[in-house]
Amino acid sequence: MNLLADKKIKRSQEPMASAATPDLDPGSQTAEAADRYMSRGSGPVARARTQVAAGLKPAAGLPDLKPMFEVQDLNLYYSKFQALKHINLTIPAHQVTAFIGPSGCGKSTLLRCFNRMNDLLEEVRIDGRILMDGRDLRGPQTDVVELRTKVGMVFQQPNPFPMSIFDNVAYGLRCQGIKDRVYLRQVVETSLKKAALYDEVKDELDKNATKLSGGQQQRLCIARAIALQPQVILMDEPTSALDPIATLKIEELMNDLKKEYTIVIVTHSMQQAARISDKTAFFLLGEVVEFDDTVTMFNNPSDKRTEDYISGRFG
Ligand SMILES: Nc1ncnc2c1ncn2[C@@H]1O[C@H](COP(=O)(O)OP(=O)(O)OP(=O)(O)O)[C@@H](O)[C@H]1O
Ligand SMILES: [Mg+2]
Numbered sequence: 001m002n003l004l005a006d007k008k009i010k011r012s013q014e015p016m017a018s019a020a021t022p023d024l025d026p027g028s029q030t031a032e033a034a035d036r037y038m039s040r041g042s043g044p045v046a047r048a049r050t051q052v053a054a055g056l057k058p059a060a061g062l063p064d065l066k067p068m069f070e071v072q073d074l075n076l077y078y079s080k081f082q083a084l085k086h087i088n089l090t091i092p093a094h095q096v097t098a099f100i101g102p103s104g105c106g107k108s109t110l111l112r113c114f115n116r117m118n119d120l121l122e123e124v125r126i127d128g129r130i131l132m133d134g135r136d137l138r139g140p141q142t143d144v145v146e147l148r149t150k151v152g153m154v155f156q157q158p159n160p161f162p163m164s165i166f167d168n169v170a171y172g173l174r175c176q177g178i179k180d181r182v183y184l185r186q187v188v189e190t191s192l193k194k195a196a197l198y199d200e201v202k203d204e205l206d207k208n209a210t211k212l213s214g215g216q217q218q219r220l221c222i223a224r225a226i227a228l229q230p231q232v233i234l235m236d237e238p239t240s241a242l243d244p245i246a247t248l249k250i251e252e253l254m255n256d257l258k259k260e261y262t263i264v265i266v267t268h269s270m271q272q273a274a275r276i277s278d279k280t281a282f283f284l285l286g287e288v289v290e291f292d293d294t295v296t297m298f299n300n301p302s303d304k305r306t307e308d309y310i311s312g313r314f315g
Helices: 003-017 029-038 044-055 107-113 146-150 165-175 182-194 215-228 244-257 268-277 294-299 304-310
Strands: 067-078 081-093 096-100 124-132 151-154 231-234 262-266 279-284 287-293
Touching: 029 279, 044 182, 067 107, 081 107, 081 279, 081 287, 107 182, 107 231, 107 262, 124 182, 124 262, 146 151, 146 231, 146 294, 151 215, 165 182, 182 215, 215 231, 215 244, 244 268, 279 294, 287 294, 287 304, 294 304
Parallel strands: 096 262, 096 279, 151 231, 231 262
Antiparallel strands: 067 081, 067 124, 279 287
16 A cells, blocks of 8 residues: 555545635635535535635636637537537646536547547538637648647556557657657656656566556556657546546646646546646536636536536436
């Protein structure tokens, strides 16, 4: 048992225990909202709200961050089925943005638009625009291979290649023609450190990656994405196949990673969205019903459907 992780898990439970005395300005809107929601129950969502209301992610005082993606009236069709309807939202750089919503509402579909993965499907038709750093992602000047280097992706199931840990992380660089062993070694080491895996694997970089635990494999996949020096890391339910300790490690990692990268994560866990994200978008039937600071979304949702979903009344 990793004692540090164990300790952190216990610490992460403390806000639940001390929910009655959140450290808040009693006159603030957040404090009132916290009181209102705390009186509604003690389930996981109530606890997540308490954590948010307890000031873990203050909305006030956030710097005015520059946009990484600006989605403008985006519609996406799989043949005749419209999976995304008039999506408008701006993903800020160096923040964690969470997509939540019931199954089949278009979260992964929108995520895949950010690195044009949907281009691989013939039946997909898209209109509207996504700007990245102000440039049209789907414009003729966008090189898709370069885009997928800039916008890395981590999937629900860890998918290490059946080769060594070292070769997994070096894979993308080798594909770019880089052979310098010293340079590769440096990047592999740095990427594994940033993915908080290095200490666990530094003596066995030649070990086959498929022999790592699920949580280690997922951090390896994050290291593989980091090795290409992306600007953005997309994560589609990256912890849903992991146990709570591995999940916690990945969540802690995200807080560090956002200093260097922009993170967009799909999650079915409201607690996770509340713990790790700065912004949350709530999807329903192909629409973004609400998009706001996570604090606001969980404490004071503006749409009844958001309120119903995060209260567990549907979905
Ligand atoms: N390749 C595809 N061809 C046709 N329809 C698709 C395809 N991929 C997704 N869809 C449909 O588009 C809608 C949105 O799917 P998507 O995978 O984006 O949902 P999601 O919100 O990520 O769901 P989940 O939470 O279950 O992962 C669903 O109705 C789904 O059936
Ligand atoms: Mg999905």
